Amino acid sequence: MRIPITTASVTNTVTSLFILLVFISPVIRLAAGFIPFIVVLGVIASFVVVQLFRNYYKGHTTFFLMLLLVLMSVSTALNAHGNLEALFYAVTSLVSLLFAYWLAKQDKEKVVTLSLFVLTFFYLLFIYSGTKHGFQPNDINNYFIESSRNVVSAIALLFQILYFATYYRARNKLPKITPIITLVIAFFAYGRSGIALSALLVIISFASVFWHSKALYKLFFLFLVLALSVLLLQYIEAIEYVIFTETNFSSGLDTPRTQMVSEYIASLDLSSIILGKDLSTIAIINQYNNNPHNSVIYGHSQYGFFYIVLLLGLSLIIIRRTLFRKGVIIYAALIFIFFIRILADKISLPGVFDYIFYYIFYVIYFDYRKLNFKSRFLHT
Secondary structure, rough: EEEEEEEOHHHHHHHEEEEEEEHHHHHHHHOHHHHHHHHHHHHHHHHHHHHHHHOOOOOHHHHHHHHHHHHHHHHHHHHOOOOOHHEEEEEHHHHHHHHHHHHHHOOOHHHHHHHHHHHHHHHHHHHHHHHHHOOOOOHOOOOOOOOOHHHHHHHHHHHHHHHHHHHHHHHHHOOHHHHHHHHHHHHHHHHHHHHHHHHHHHHHHHHHHHHHOOOOOOHHHHHHHHHHHHHHHHHHHHHHHHHHHHOHHHHHHOOOOHHHHHHHHHHHOOHHHHOOOHHHHHHHHHHOOOOOHHHHHHHHHOOHHHHHHHHHHHHHHHHHOOOOOOOOOHHHHHHHHHHHHHOOOOOOOOOOHHHHHHHHHHHHHHHHHHHHHHHHHHHO
């Protein structure tokens, strides 16, 4: 039987392929390098520019964030220690913001399906890379061009956050299997932040079952937790041995990353707070090829005052939309985990994963309108 081809079906297919392209674009950047990603970015940028000229984007908040990102681009282009990479990431962040605005208005089930697809694709890519290079921590360093095992676990975590957000928005519950797989990948990758934050997602996922279940199921869940706790206590020494000798927790918490943060902060003066900082002037960061392994430090060093305003602006808007709201705590938790993860590597804000953060931002922005404090307290 011949399936009729309609304009609607073609549009739906093209839309799905476009979303998939954006979702998978960070993997393209890490696996294939800058040039292929720039081609993809050009496609995405062309789309959002068309939407811009069609007056698709509304609201002072979006144009305020756009202005800040444009100013960031201009500031790094004019700054003496600015570079093309920083300009590239600022433009990527701007394009990601506008794409996320559009994505948050698309069919919820479609977005869930596509986010699961890209997460599954990454799982399969991880298995394929493992069979090719090996599954030991040092082997995982070779999975992507110029990327470490920490970035591999970060990709799994950030794609998991995307899937969490889309799944929760569409179905008002959280997935149970995928966060466990993500945690397993984090253990293979040997990283502290990956293991801790992936474990937190697992806890959030199963805790959500408890809070939304009936009383009988809550009792069963408590009994299960109690039984697992007893079992955990029986094998606590073995578990401690695995965590603190077979993962990067064995190195403790005082690492070069924390030294980079303290030395960067100590080096700031009024001029560098406003204009940013040349990372090559900080010895420990210079030793790591001027990579501070911290997205916030990188962002401030390149964009200065405008980057601080961007982070403060996003934070205030999110707090205003989430304060005293039911159901929004999951999104707040996802943003918290996202932000904590980018403090351990130069991967987002700005970066190729920005569309995930901005998507959650716009879900909160569109689904949870500004709270009317007067009416709230009048009705309590």
